[in-house]
Amino acid sequence: MCEKARASENLAQAEGPANAAPGRIWSILARAAAAAFIVRESLNLWQWSDRHVTLDARFSARPGKYDSAYTYYIRGPMEALSDRRIRQVSIVKGAQIAFTTMLANWIMYLVDMDPGPTMLAQPTRRMMKRYVKKELHDRFLKTPRLAKYIPANRREKFTTEEMYFTSMDLFATGVGSPALVSSLPIKNVAADEVDKWNTETEIEASALDLIEVRQITYKAQGTSKFVVGSTPTVPEMPISIQAAKGTQERYFVPCPECGHMQELKFEHFSWSHIKKNRHSGIGVRNKDGSYNLDLVEKHTAYECQNPGSLDGTSRPCGKLIPHEKKQWMMRRGEWRAQNPNAPADHRSFYIGGELSTALTWGMLAKKFLETQHLPGGLHNFYNSYLGRAWERKTGGATRKSIQLIQEASPKFNLWQPQDPAAALVLPFRPIAITMQVDVQQLEFYYTMRAWMVDGARATIALGSCVSYKELVDLSNRVWLFNHPDGGPSEEFTVWSGLMDHGYKSKATTGVNNFIVDQGGRWVATKGGKYAGGRDLPINETTIIHNTEAGQVEIPLIHYTDSHLKEWLYRFVIKERRQPPLWLAQDLPPDYIEQLTAERLVPKRNAEGRTELKWDTNGIDPHFGDCEKLGEIFNFLLPADLRQKIREKQDSDRAALLEKLAAT
Template identity: 25%
Template structure:
């Protein structure tokens, strides 16, 4: 008889192994060491390829320490300028967490499109190029554990979910130990409420969760990352003066006071110690970083908090381009010289270079002041003043009328309002089409008596889109475009609508000449420029005499107001007085959108020279007195030209606008 032996597991030993596995403390989570051992930049990713260099990213050391489990804080906010390495910081936190302390990780972007792009262009290369992660994420699964927005460790011990803040479904029914809230300032309300509150709640169940909020700021008030920074410890990096060793921050105001306009390459900081006053130049930064690092090793705090009571729960850090060894002082100076005076460019500069939210002028200037200034203008309605050779038109469609505004453009973002009018009728009628055809052909006399036609017309295509397109397609795309305003403060000034499709999914033909424009950004810029009195100042708006009071009321009809939501979050939006029409504002912004499309914001001086030479001279057929032509030593001043033929316009009154009616100019 054959004996059979059965091997039975030792239950006591199994229990001991499990207990040992549970009781053994995890290895320390050291993001700095992990970055040095694993992060390698390619030439495509960085101008300085190679292994992660702490000397280049010295300012990240303390932030990475704050993200480790050894620091008791729960939230870490990084309020920064652009191109400072924020993505690198977030990737180290994400990749290091998945490798060293596995668990579920949430990475939230402003939109799902952003999330998909980051996954393909940043995450996948990191997983493939980092040996510590490649073996954990082979990315060959076909069972749902590997997709664009979800990737799971091969051992099932952790996963990363990539979400968009605009998708409440992706921010629900998940519990995450760690998360990154990227580009936080660009997050907008979704149909379930405040996405930041929704994302924060995903880590509520974890007592020792870590949430990294990182973003370049946008507009204040209402900037999410600015609010997060102010709620936290408000830490700034202090560096020793290269001359006297006095610890200080590099502040924009210090740099601006020492910015050399004639020689931007000589721009610098000055030591804040009055007894020193030494010059701090770009070449001093590496040595200042090394000295600060040594001071830190000796127990000196280089990151100093302005709100230390918040440090245990929420650490917040501010960084800007002056601290980056990849950004020269000269480039910072030139960027400011190019941006100053133009609100849209200034906003980009303060956001991307200084790392500060742009302080908005939310209230419109008083309309009475604008009216009084226009009454003293030396150019009348219907005339193009000298210095504004480009002409654009904005058209707004209402249920019973179309309204238009003509604006001329000059160098340095300056503009002049030329005309404003109203025509009765719906955009679908033949009479309205005939009027708009005439508007396209309309010419206005400039200060030299030369008749100038419009260069580009932008018509609102948001309402009655097919009717608008029916008229617009009868004209060249170089003469007529359709536009639609979008309220997002992070939207580009002008962007072509790429996915305008019919209900059947067919790409609509008008999408090729349909553009979104950033209404909020343009409104802020308009209101800042309207208060400029100096005609030579950058961005100045020349107003003509002869416009009705109603135009100025409409131009200043909106203001940016706070709105408290049910979640407690305060959102900001542009609000119109319900008793006041705002087509004067809308048509002006549409004309500006046309100007942006035409290229006035990026037109080189050589092109301005050509337009001025062609248009800013007397017409060839003009006749003058022989004495005028032969007077020696006197500058020639052309006689006043005849008034331009007026378009059929209507004079609005506030009461009539409310009732949707109008009245003729003669009453």
Template identity: 25%
Template sequence: MVVQKTVDLFVRANKQWEPKRRLTVSEWADMNRVLTTESSAEAGPWRTDRAPYQREIMDSIEKWEEVAIMASAQVGKTEFLLNVTGSYIDQEPCPIMHVLPNEDLIQAYSKKRLTPMINSSDVLRNKIGVAKSRDSGNTIEEKSFPGGYVTIVGANAPAGLSSRPVQIVLCDEVDRFPISSGKEGDPISLAIARTKTFRHKRRHLFVSTPVEKETSRIYQLYEDSTMEQWCLPCPHCGELQPLRFKNGIVYEHYVSESGEIVVTKADHRCAYCGMLGSEKEWKRGEGKWIARKQHSSRRGFHINQLSSPWSDWREVAKAFLVAKREGIDKLKVFVNTVLGEPWETKEKGVNEKTLAARRERYAYEVPAEVKVITAAVDTQDDRFEIEVRGWGAGKESWGIEYHRIYGNLDKPEIWKQLDEFLCRSWLGENGREYRIIGACIDSGGHFTKEVYEFTRARNYRHIYAIKGQGISPKTAKQVPFIYKKSKTQLEGAVLWMLGVDDGKVKVFDSLNVQEPGPLYCHFPGEDKGYTEEYFLGLTAEAPVYQTIGGRKYKTWKKIRDRNEPFDLAVYNRAVIEILRPNLSLPIERQPNGPKVMPGGTVVGKKRRKQGVSSSI
């Protein structure tokens, strides 16, 4: 009896000294991760089985140096990064770097994602502790623990990317990274360079929703990988296959009297036997990752919302129908965020002749479908070039008038003529009078001060100065179309900075729409200024791709000297993006739209000033 007790005592003592088996990332998460209401719609213990496709993705980081995840929204892709982080902090402490698209996201990411994970996990909280204002080892940007630290940096900040060696680099939303981190070069290359000293243990994890196929970083990484797809067995024949929207999802729907799209049923058709299966039947099957290529160092995964437990196929089908109704801009978002696929631009070779052939004769100056009209002004040394454009549902647009005002821009007379033109009205059916709801005037020429003075006095009429910012080979910085709003220091005028490259993409895509409907562009006849010269200017630039630091980006190249009509199309689109009128509302309910009283008397929106101002 005594001998047996002695043996048991030694067995228990030896077990304490036995090395613990290293848990996989998914096992660690199932044992230690707790989701909170701060960061998840489903609070409680983490369960990898809730979304089985996550297991192989997370566990692959144990053996593979690089992992690329091209994914839609709502599949838990940021959670992959957090679980990898928690697993290494607890089991293999080392320096870890999270790279976000820019520094502005650091605080929200730290407070809303990383800190809740730490605070809700006993093992992590014990190692890192609660943040204190004077504790330099636990700040918003950096969390220290025995054996390592977690640092969060922005891809736009070269100092953060090149400061210290790290073993694990976790890059989130890489398709939104800048082309260059300051003047230092590609941010991904800078981050990876920090791992050189950890030659055999280094790990690189790239996660993103893709954007454009031609320039997508995550697509390029995925394409140069094992290119794996999450496949589910057909409920009827058992053949494994990825869930596809095109030629896969079959849905039934109707449009209600109020215009709402209602999807009543959505099934998936098997690519092999052709049988339909319900969402529950397909998602009940045991999935498997199937590789399409061999690769020695990088695994690549693609997953979309059709496989996600947090999405509904009927909602996916509805999102597609709504996007299709609203035009190419929304279709891009659907393809990127729901299908997790890069958008491929199908350039149909629209030229000046095909666009000129669209010219049509309107029954009135302003067609009946137009809800509001805008104006755009380009300043040249001897003239103003102006386009007035009408807008309807889905940003379908109608050219109303292309006009030039010649004169000396140093003199007040020509600015008075411009103001008179912008104050005039255009007639529609039933005696409606349309006045512009806003205008953008280019301030980048030789008359910047004059533009600021002119627009400042008319900001209440939503007449704004604008300045374009493209992608500079020096800074390699990309900016969104409606970039930022400020006030000029001396004049106090509202100035909008525009990402003109992004704006040109929007206009170019609209010109490629072939059928009337969302985003389609209509043009009137020559008597309204839409001459052959206009269409030559509208097609005076073409998209080209340049490579900076190993990354492609889209820019624009002039193929003709005069491109004012193309610029004005961008500025008119900017007015709509800035003011964001609800173009689905009927004309009578447009806040700035025309209203007609019996007998044709127009009641317009009350104005602070009446008539024309002669001041610049």
């Protein structure tokens, strides 16, 4: 027996007695050692993929023969994945950069070219099963090169979680429970979307750490490969930390005009140069000052950043490069390492959406303009599209920032809708009134907002009550706006309400029953760490609720809690982003205390790393939670809907006045 095979056998026997399935581990290691001595053709990953992979229309926008040259920048990471000198590859990625296809190709490459026990780990078991069933299995079965490795008994040996090829074993798992990934020795690991993994618990290390431990056997042989990739979230999360340890490579491309090599950055996209059409008179700006998104999408260009030479021998370029030149630039680009102190066996790459062949520069510009004024919009745009970690600022709302908002608001005091005799006459004309409720065990906290056609919103009432009946009574109170034309007052009641889903089973059941009884006027909400959608921090869905009459479907809005908190406390209150929040002159002390209680502060986690966490300093921010829910109406009342409501109001008003004049 050769020394390499003997070492594999000794290591397997050493681990065997401590493992619940020593025979299984021995089988994995023995097969891996035997596979190491099979002579194979010398191809790197992208060469192998170009030769053997065909893409299916069900999971690719470009079905047919795979061609790595189309996403030329991906060849660098693919070379790193098949380079046996590299032990770790870390990839920080934006939208549509071909990462999913690359990962699948790598796993198929391993089966044929570099077999060994491999693990694919995704954030949840549900995500893993969907990916394996709908995509990965089909890729395996429809690649002729892999036919000889597919097990004969597919029912038992080719499941979603365990695939026993004749050359190697592949395990797929979700990491909701770290125990799922803490047993078998693994040679290769593909850890996908690690920033969305559960972090470490008090009783067990993080799933990422546990997976790395499974590679100790193969690390000792110098044959392991650890691939970690993710859309980033914030700098203190795993993918940013892992990538910072590596080579930190960025892709540089030449300007077609001057040849200057530069990294494509969204900050250098340009759409201000778009001229008015001399026939239609339409330019990049509409008459109301908003952007003409169709023109932005069609004509956004990239401005060359060549600064020229200091001695004046070459002049700055500054030419506008159309998107149609991007492929030319891509195929002449190169990866450049930015970290000279990186270990020789760890390459890391930053692949932003600016490089994506599936997204035009205009599409990115349009998405930016569409989302920049929405809660969490910039956070999501930077993460999901540009592939950049979002830099948060510590702190929160202050008493001074609340005072500045009061000074800039129309002058009004809070109304008292809980008093049946109180007059509710507004000094401004809203398009809708909304209500937001934070549910507690013994009481409800609420705020009410009047929304203006331009997106400004005024907190017009707040308080607490103890019953659902009181909430109904409050929402049914009639608010008035007196028009200067002397006609009848315009009447408003609460158009829609958002209610916290409750944190106890009893409270949740009560909320669900209330939502059903109100017949669509109210919607339940539930916050979470990554509860929102890909583009926005909310996800509108439904849940099944059991009632005495049977099962009913009720609306539920999931939202990413940290995004909405940052939007409310930083952008709306502290930085006073437009359109504005209007606050009354007579805000009660408990409202101000609760809005200023929640702050983003640095804290050390169980791994000893510093993370930014929201902290309330022991104060329950009920009114802050209500106002946070209120910001969700930015999505439910978008600008076009607000305008349509106002047009309908004006039309109804004109018809009423005409009818009165006729009588």
